[in-house]
Amino acid sequence: MFGDNLFLALVAPKTGAHALFLHVKKLNIGYGRNYGQNNEDTGRAMVRTIAEKRGVERRIAMTDIINVTNVSFRYEDNGPNRLSDMNLTIKQGEWLAVAGHNGSGKSTLAKLLNGLLIPDAGAIEIGPFQTSRENDLWEIRRRVGMVFQNPDNQFVGTTVKDDVAFGLENNGVPREEMIRRIEESLSRVQMLGYEDQEPHQLSGGQKQRIAIAGVLAQKPSVIILDEATSMLDPRGRKEVLKTIQELNKQDGITVLSITHDLEEAIQSDRMIVMKQGRIVQSGPPREVFQHPELLRDAGLELPFALSIQEKLKEAGYELNVPTLTQTELVEALWNYRQSK
Amino acid sequence: MMQNVIIGQYIPADSLIHRMDPRSKLIAVFIFVLIVFLANNWLSYSLLGIFTIGTAAISKVPFSYLLKGLKPIFWIVLFTVILHLFMTKEGPVLLDLGWAKIHEGGLVKGVFIAFRLFFLILLTSLLTLTTTPIDITDGLENLLAPLKRLKFPVHEFALMMSISLRFIPTLMQETEKIMKAQSARGAEFSSGPIQQRIKAFVPLLIPLFISAFKRAEDLALAMEARGYRGGEGRTKLRLLQWKMRDSFCLFSMGVLIVALVIFRS
Numbered sequence: 001m002f003g004d005n006l007f008l009a010l011v012a013p014k015t016g017a018h019a020l021f022l023h024v025k026k027l028n029i030g031y032g033r034n035y036g037q038n039n040e041d042t043g044r045a046m047v048r049t050i051a052e053k054r055g056v057e058r059r060i061a062m063t064d065i066i067n068v069t070n071v072s073f074r075y076e077d078n079g080p081n082r083l084s085d086m087n088l089t090i091k092q093g094e095w096l097a098v099a100g101h102n103g104s105g106k107s108t109l110a111k112l113l114n115g116l117l118i119p120d121a122g123a124i125e126i127g128p129f130q131t132s133r134e135n136d137l138w139e140i141r142r143r144v145g146m147v148f149q150n151p152d153n154q155f156v157g158t159t160v161k162d163d164v165a166f167g168l169e170n171n172g173v174p175r176e177e178m179i180r181r182i183e184e185s186l187s188r189v190q191m192l193g194y195e196d197q198e199p200h201q202l203s204g205g206q207k208q209r210i211a212i213a214g215v216l217a218q219k220p221s222v223i224i225l226d227e228a229t230s231m232l233d234p235r236g237r238k239e240v241l242k243t244i245q246e247l248n249k250q251d252g253i254t255v256l257s258i259t260h261d262l263e264e265a266i267q268s269d270r271m272i273v274m275k276q277g278r279i280v281q282s283g284p285p286r287e288v289f290q291h292p293e294l295l296r297d298a299g300l301e302l303p304f305a306l307s308i309q310e311k312l313k314e315a316g317y318e319l320n321v322p323t324l325t326q327t328e329l330v331e332a333l334w335n336y337r338q339s340k
Numbered sequence: 341m342m343q344n345v346i347i348g349q350y351i352p353a354d355s356l357i358h359r360m361d362p363r364s365k366l367i368a369v370f371i372f373v374l375i376v377f378l379a380n381n382w383l384s385y386s387l388l389g390i391f392t393i394g395t396a397a398i399s400k401v402p403f404s405y406l407l408k409g410l411k412p413i414f415w416i417v418l419f420t421v422i423l424h425l426f427m428t429k430e431g432p433v434l435l436d437l438g439w440a441k442i443h444e445g446g447l448v449k450g451v452f453i454a455f456r457l458f459f460l461i462l463l464t465s466l467l468t469l470t471t472t473p474i475d476i477t478d479g480l481e482n483l484l485a486p487l488k489r490l491k492f493p494v495h496e497f498a499l500m501m502s503i504s505l506r507f508i509p510t511l512m513q514e515t516e517k518i519m520k521a522q523s524a525r526g527a528e529f530s531s532g533p534i535q536q537r538i539k540a541f542v543p544l545l546i547p548l549f550i551s552a553f554k555r556a557e558d559l560a561l562a563m564e565a566r567g568y569r570g571g572e573g574r575t576k577l578r579l580l581q582w583k584m585r586d587s588f589c590l591f592s593m594g595v596l597i598v599a600l601v602i603f604r605s
Contacts, residue, residue, distance in 0.1 A: 116565055138567055146565040153558035156566075158474050158506045165577035167566040172573050179577075200509035214566065 060269065065221055065254050066090040066113060066144075071122035073108060082108040084277045086122070092221070095248050095255040097265035097285070100274035101299030106258045109274070110226045113256070114144040127221070142171060145215025147228040151207035152199065160186070160202075161195040164214045171218065178217075185216035188251075189243050205236025209243055216247070222254040223247065229264065241267065262295065262303045266324050273298050289322050305329040349405070349465070350472050356585060357399040357470045362479030364586035369467045371593045376456055378600040385455055387599055392459045401469045409465035410458060417454045424450035477501045478578050495571025503559070511552065518547050 068088040074081045082105045090096055100106040111117040112124055115131040126143055129136035145167075148154045157163030161182050168178045186192050189209040199207060208228055215223055225244065229237040241264065247253045257264060265271045266285050273281040273288060275298040281288050289295070292302055292310055302310070305323045309332075312319060319336065323329040352358075357365070379385045396406055430445025468476070481498035488494050519529060522543055529540050 111561075114565055116561060138569065141565060141567045146562075148558065148562055148565075150555075150558055152510055153555045154562035155506070156503065156559065156563055158502055162577060166563075166568075169574050169576060170567040170569065172575050174575060175577060175579065178575070182577075198509065199506065200513060218567075 060091050060093045063092045064089050065092040065094075065127060066256075067123075067125040068109075068113075069123050069125075071112065071119040071124060073105075073112060073117060073119050080277075082277050083112070083119075086277070086279065088272070088279070090222075090254060090256065092254055093248070093252040094270060095257070095268045097268035097271040098256065098258045098274060099260060099262060099265050099271055099295075099298070099300055101260060103276075104274040104298070105277040106274050107226055108277075110146065110224050110256070110258050113222075113224060114146055115140045116146075138171070142167070142218045143220050144222045144224060145218060145220040146224045146226060147208060147211045147215060149227040149230055151204045151211070151231060154211055155199045155207055158198065159195065160191065160197050160199075160210055163199075163210055164217050167214055167218045181217045181219075182213075185213040186210075188216055188247070189213045203236060204232045205239040208232065208236065208240045212240070212243055212247075220253065222256060225255070225257040225259075227258055227260070230259070230261065260300060262289075262300055262306075266303065273300070275299070285324065286322065289324055349409075349468050351401050351405055351469050353400045353470075355398060355400040355470070357395065357466065359585070360470075360589060361580055361582050361586045362471050362475040363483055363580060363582065364589045365467055365471055366476070366479050366483060368589055368593050369464055371597070372463050373460060375597055375600055376460055378597075378604055379456070380452075381603070381605045384600050384603045385452060387596070387603060388459050389455065391596055392462050396462060396466060399466055399470050401466065405469060406462060406465065409469070410461055413457060413461050417457050420453050420457070421450040424453060473505050474502055474578075477505070478580060482580055495574070499571075507552075507555070510555075511548065514551060515544065515548055518544055 066089070068086055071083055071086045072081055073083040086109070088109075098106045098109060108117065112119055112131065113126070115137045118132055124131045126140050129140050129143075131137065131140055155163050156166045164182045164185060165178055168181060173181070182195070183192070186195065189212050191206065191209055191213060194202070194206070194210075202210070211228075212223070223244070229240050232240065244255055244257070245267065248255045255268075257268065259265060266289075268285060270283065271281075271285050271288050272279050273295060280298055281291070281294055289303075289306060292306055295302060303324060305326050305328060308329060309319055309323050317336070319332045321328075321332060323332050376388065379388050396403075425442050425446045426440050428446035428449050429441070429443050431443050431448075433441045434444050434447060435442040471479075477498050480501075481494055484492070484494045484497075522540075523529065527540050527543065529537065529544075531537075532540075
């Protein structure tokens, strides 16, 4: 059924992907709840094959997966704008970090992206779907999975497997398929063997990984982490970030991580900094960190290595490269005298 | 303390009764509660007794747990027996205390009522001892499904139950945390006059309620984000399987009814 599309995709990637989307769209019509859309996986695999054929290690595809156009949003009619005239494009397979202080509108953005909130002005498109269209909402929520901040408050099921199944049950996935997907997604987050555990027997990091498994089971194209690591201990944070990294690198799932922890943002492909509902900075982390004063102005705490570098600069020792991690800082200090 | 919280009184074991479908157990208990009132002579009561004790024996639930379940109703049973001893005036007088007479009918009726209550409690607690709360919820949801036509929110009700069950240990952990925090600031929960102890619980309950509301809000958002939209068209992971043993259970309930009707006078 997808044979000719696949061929098309290999010849002309963009048209192929487009035709595929049309296919998906056609399939969706008339089904209240659709499940088992492997179409997108095929799409993702396709992107990878093309990349390999060209001999380039390209994880980030050319196709846009999320388009935010001129979006404004406010909670109360006369209240302040939480998002003002925002424009943002996210590419398939990209890891985008959204940094900002409390109240900068970053969580609002997350909720807008999977249709929990609907923009007052402008449009949000996820592939061919739009959050303002009531009929698209369920498909958008399946494609754009969310992991929230509090590990306990998003655990719906009485046991691990019930919780992973929750989204599948909502989408009317048949039971046999459900069991298969639960096992598959639990193994992706290294939580196989915990199926019958109850939430209070798990650590915070484990609960967050179960939440990720619950999202994965739905075969999403985007995972949004809304400060998902902020309540975890360092070990739990590491576990979760490692899982996310694997999903992004190996499965090509688009990741949007919302955080006020700049250390986490360093690992992303691109980051945006938000302040009072606007994007004040955008680019690869390395470029964004070139202007520490702007980050501080947005109410963010600089990563350790960077703040040490700044202190050194004040004391008259200027390192010529921005250092983001501890290793880089040590390297720069090591070479300091040599470079003089 | 929190590592082995047992919600409800479920005793894990591998027995015929444990493996039975919650629906058949619920129906059987419901029937039993009704037919207990059919018994009215020694023969029919001993039939009920054999049935109850037999079921308890098959369930492999330790006898001590069953006794524990009976303890709270001991005083009620005693009270009804005494009431019957003095109030029922049937048959020959057994004992004349001058101020009151104890009739044979009163003694017999008192003993019957005591047994009736014991059987009732024993069998209903067997249900909760051999079935997890979540299974009972599933069973109820399934059995009450026809009520949907009368606009009774069966699915919502079951979901509410299962979420409450899931959050009991979480809220207990939280209570413990708040208690420790308050104790660290000098609050006394376990000593002092009763009035003060009740007062000491106010600063415990308020933060607990606030956080419970916060949790409810977060949970609702998380559920919506995962595509929850009510019970319509939803599939279920938990599967209820009606097996031969369940049909057999209902069949034996039928036999019990017939036997009771024959033996009662």
